[in-house]
């Protein structure tokens with residue numbers, strides 16, 4: 001193949017060693033559409049080797065004290081931080097996101113994930129109850145479960161992978177992880193730091209490849225008792241089916257169709273820029289992004305005018321452009337899928353007010369084959385439209401009016417997802433009332449994506465099963481036992 005020699009070639013990381021694979025997949029630079037990297041196309045054999053390495057490492061790692069494991073995680077965080085710029089460049093090239101976002105969000109949060117769990121693992125306590133009339137004392141102990149299977153998506157590659165690896169190993173498990181085949185580079189770069197951080201061989205194993213080959217081999221492996229997955233709902237269904245015969249423990253963090261509810265007393269100075277960001281950050285490729293904006297009728301026209309003005313300033317550019325707000329979408333197939341929703345909306349009679357098919361995107365010649373599109377705003381669309389029901393996972397948002405609080409709650413809840421809502425109002429009573437009634441695992445009021453890693457993160461309904469966070473991840477990655485002492 002032309003140019004093969006210059007391509008970056010990744011290797012699996014198993015038992016503390018980089019190992020080549022028999023076959024490879026092409027990986028594309030989303031900003032040019034060119035192949036720039038080759039990713040191992042691993043299968044059952046590689047998963048078997050990784051599970052074996054994880055099994056061998058488990059007794060030693062799980063026997064270490066939380067303090068010892070915490071120190072290792074802190075060292076890894078420091079090493080990642082020292083490589084921040086290099087990792088940010090790599091994440092941006094591999095995923096298509098802007099270098100600015102990778103530098104200010106993805107890699108700092110990956111560092112924080114290790115620091116956070118290095119600290120939180122030191123602070124868990126167990127439960128104890130007295131039953132004096134029976135002369136009994138009951139208490140719980142927790143132990144790591146064993147080998148954790150971790151499967152992560154392409155939108156926030158290192159950010160979401162480390163959000164799983166950190167709590168799993170902090171609790172004393174060993175892991176076999178499978179990042180998305182579309183964005184494997186930063187996971188591979190992190191493997192180069194593990195030994196220096198003091199992570200023993202076999203504690204973290206990374207097997208690269210596709211979902212149907214590596215993912216399914218991992219999910220079906222009888223020695224992997226728990227799977228933590230972030231990705232799409234259809235894949236979660238498949239994982240649930242495959243793991244059912246083994247009664248595996250599952251954490252499933254899935255998609256959203258997130259509403260923003262904007263009342264007439266909202267502070268539009270803050271609401272508009274935040275809602276542009278919540279709709280289009282990371283090209284709209286975050287499960288928490290807003291894609292249905294409900295605006296109270298009395299301010300609908302004013303909101304729409306100002307929201308459009310602000311959206312037009314959300315610059316699409318090549319990922320290395322520091323002035324760009326948005327880069328390229330992940331793949332050609334994904335770009336086509338996102339565009340197909342806009343076509344459907346148009347065919348249904350909705351209005352496309354800006355973006356795809358309305359405005360012109362200007363790109364340098366080298367990037368003409370990249371997967372770029374403009375942030376797109378749709379109005380005059382029915383709640384029953386697929387654009388208002390399905391996760392598009394791109395820079396597309398719908399704006400619709402509403403009359404009353406009761407009506408908007410019903411409409412916001414009328415989708416199968418329940419992940420993240422935002423509510424904008426200066427009436428404190430109203431924000432509490434509405435937040436409580438929304439079917440949503442997360443509700444941000446007068447803000448978006450302010451994360452408190454201690455508290456439960458995850459969705460209701462088809463947005464997932466389980467929660468992640470300090471206590472939730474600890475409980476997921478440990479097995480609890482109740483002991484009764486008769487005295």
Ligand SMILES: NC(=O)C1=CN([C@@H]2O[C@H](COP(=O)(O)OP(=O)(O)OC[C@H]3O[C@@H](n4cnc5c(N)ncnc54)[C@H](O)[C@@H]3O)[C@@H](O)[C@H]2O)C=CC1
Nearest residue numbers: 152153179180210211212215216231232235254255287393
């Ligand atoms: N967190 C989220 O909410 C995310 C949602 N999505 C949604 O999913 C759509 C499709 O994106 P995909 O990359 O195809 O998501 P996906 O769910 O297929 O991929 C996520 C991860 O699961 C793996 N995977 C795929 N099939 C698998 C299988 N049968 N068994 C085990 N692992 C498997 C993938 O290789 C990847 O590592 C997006 O358009 C978006 O709507 C995608 C990424 C993240």
Ligand SMILES: N/C(=C\C=C\C(=O)O)C(=O)O
Nearest residue numbers: 155230253286287288451
């Ligand atoms: N799971 C996703 C985002 C999580 C963000 C966070 O933990 O802060 C996603 O986009 O898939």
